[in-house]
Amino acid sequence: MKKGLLLLVFASLCGGLFAQKFDLAKTPPMGWNSWNKFGCLVNEEVVMKAAKSMVSSGMREAGYEYIVIDDCWQISRDEEGEIVVDTIQFPHGMKYLADYIHSLGLKFGIYTCAGLTTCQKRPGSRGYEFQDARTYARWGVDYLKVDWCYATPGQNSFASYSLMRDALYAAGRPIVLSICEWGETQPWTWAKEVGHLGRTTGDIRDNWDSMINIVDAEKPLAKYAEPGYWNDPDMLEIGNGGMTTNEYKTHFSMWCMLAAPLMAGNDLSNMSEETMSILTNANLIAVNQDKLGQQAVCIRESGGYEIWIKNLVNNEKAACLLNRSDEEKEVLVNFNRLLRVKGESDPRYQLYEDSYELTDYKILDLWENKEFKITGDYRIMIKIPPHSVKVYRFIKKGK
The missing domain is CATH 2.60.40.1180 (Golgi alpha-mannosidase II)
Incomplete structure (x- = not known):
């Protein structure tokens, strides 16, 4: 039996031995994620530029702190089951990136999937949760997004994400757990004890209809948000070109009113003054980060x-x-x-x-x-x- 599967069996036998999440995300997380702009074209240079730009643009001072690499950073597992980084796209590896991001006063995030593979057919964490969690802790990860693609038939979302929660806690490094099963199993009803934010819908698109439909989906969910757990209507599209300035202002305003995580999804190294002024509106950010933690x-x-x-x-x-x-x-x-x-x-x-x-x-x-x-x-x-x-x-x- 492979090492990863042995760990899964061990975790199942242990039941709730590690059933605890880290006390984090007392206000909605703020940062940047690579997917909306770069998709699978993400690489070391892109990520380092984003981190540097988060500082130089004033976004760090405005409250943004997480630099998150989404899908496509991993390519395989070695004979020991260890996740293997794409060394063409990330020649220095993830520990190097994490150290660089930390040196700028920022935090480092990464992506995996609760299924056998990620949405882009890279290796997922199914059966390797504890091994991956230890690896992420060793690299210096501060934020983990866990997607839901290619889950096995009958796979239970609560059990799967709870297993990753327990693995992260056992690894000993405080890591924000972002649950991303697209609202399919109503995470707002169960994820509060598991993760720190839970996706409520499918993926956002850079257009008015997609954004406003997501706003509609949030209307009945206000009672489930509180410090430590946030409804997640997906990442921001501001600056990617598919909406007008007024529509982007509405997008940002509603995410702030909804106490949603503010994860920018544009090219931070090449954004207009207009985009920067929207993303760094201190008045709206203060509403989003209000410590009462209520959703509008x-x-x-x-x-x-x-x-x-x-x-x-x-x-x-x-x-x-x-x-x-x-x-x-x-x-x-x-x-x-x-x-x-x-x-x-x-x-x-x-x-x-x-x-x-x-x-x-x-x-x-x-x-x-x-x-x-x-x-x-x-x-x-x-x-x-x-x-x-x-x-x-x-x-x-x-x-």
Whole structure:
């Protein structure tokens, strides 16, 4: 019997001996992943450029920290079952890359699959979980994305990802576990004790319909997100060219409201000032990284116009007005009601807090980065271009 299979049998016999995950990801992880832009063309130079650019662009200071290599870095296993790196694409190996990334004050991530092979037919971790976990720990990995391609018939997602969790914990290096089974087995109902983020849908595409459909899929999932476990609507497409500037702003705004992991997927070494300004919007990132850890809820849907509310620490709130239609909308907004709405997971049972007084707050427009002044009865007409958002934060005065 091969070494990897022996380890699998041992793990099964041990049951829950290592059944514990590392206490990580108290706020949604932020970083970069190679797949959306580079796919299987990823290599050592691409990854090192991304890491260097994350520093020079100001993204590291904005909160981004993980540099994650997706599929296509591995080519085989040796006679001992050890995973073999593609030395043509990565001539110095993964430990070298990890050390370089760490030297820049960043963290290193890598990819595997819970199936026999990865989505691109490279060797997966099925049967080698403990061996691979020890290897990743030795290399200095900080983040592991585990895909779900080519799972064997009858393979159980909870058992498979729990096995990898236990393997990582036994290896002894704190590693964020990103579960990526595309929401097929509703990971939000079971993955909280297993990983740190769980994909909720299939892969995103760089277009409006794909992005907004993913937003729709997140609507019933708010109650499952909390510090240490996040619903993952997939990586960001900002800067890859398939959407307009307004659509990319909507994309980023909604991911921040949803308390989603912010994993950039563009070429960091060749991005426009516009792309960089979206990805490093400090106001929106603060909403995403809020320590209360609540996911926004949609409290109103009417003719392509939606209102999303996200509760924040210190009794503050963020409100996102989303125009998903193809035409400009002019809407009457009652800011007093936006502040006072509880933001419950089910919008049919929205309640209002009498203790909130709008006079105790200032309102910040998070894209304009300026205070939004209102007078009178707190109601004002707002124009929202098609496929766009207006995002506001209610900030306690005196902060």
